[in-house]
Amino acid sequence: MSQIDLVELGQTIKEARKAAGLTQGQVAVMIGSSRTRVIAFENGYAPDMSINTVIHMLNAVGLDFRLSTFNHGCPTLDDLQAEQAEEDARNARRGLPWPRW
Structure with a gap:
């Protein structure tokens, strides 16, 4: 979150x-x-x-609380990985090579 x-x-x-x-x-x-x-x-x-x-x-209830440094709107590693996973899934549906590096 x-x-x-x-x-x-x-x-x-x-x-x-x-x-x-x-x-x-x-x-x-x-x-x-x-x-x-x-x-x-x-x-x-x-x-x-x-x-x-x-x-x-x-x-x-099995959750935890984490603090992180404020990133001034820059994406986090989790954000970038999620974005890449979405792009890879879209490419796979289109039949494009996976992963695209």
């Missing part, structure tokens, strides 16, 4: 929680919070939730 807002983060956590087979109550116990707070965060509303609690919630 390159840029994400609170609603998207909550939705991502909700999807990961469900994929992990966890209930909101189980996550709440794991992070030492209430089910109500987990529900609020999954719905994109938790203005007073600490970053520490968010990180614990991410970890509880």
Whole structure:
């Protein structure tokens, strides 16, 4: 994810929680919070939730939190690799040689 807002983060956590087979109550116990707070965060509303609690919630559902240096709009290696993979797939569909270097 390159840029994400609170609603998207909550939705991502909700999807990961469900994929992990966890209930909101189980996550709440794991992070030492209430089910109500987990529900609020999954719905994109938790203005007073600490970053520490968010990180614990991410970890509880199998996700992590990473920081990177600001790249001033330059593509990252992941961006370039994804772009190349898309181009290679398009070329393969057209019958062009793969990979094109």
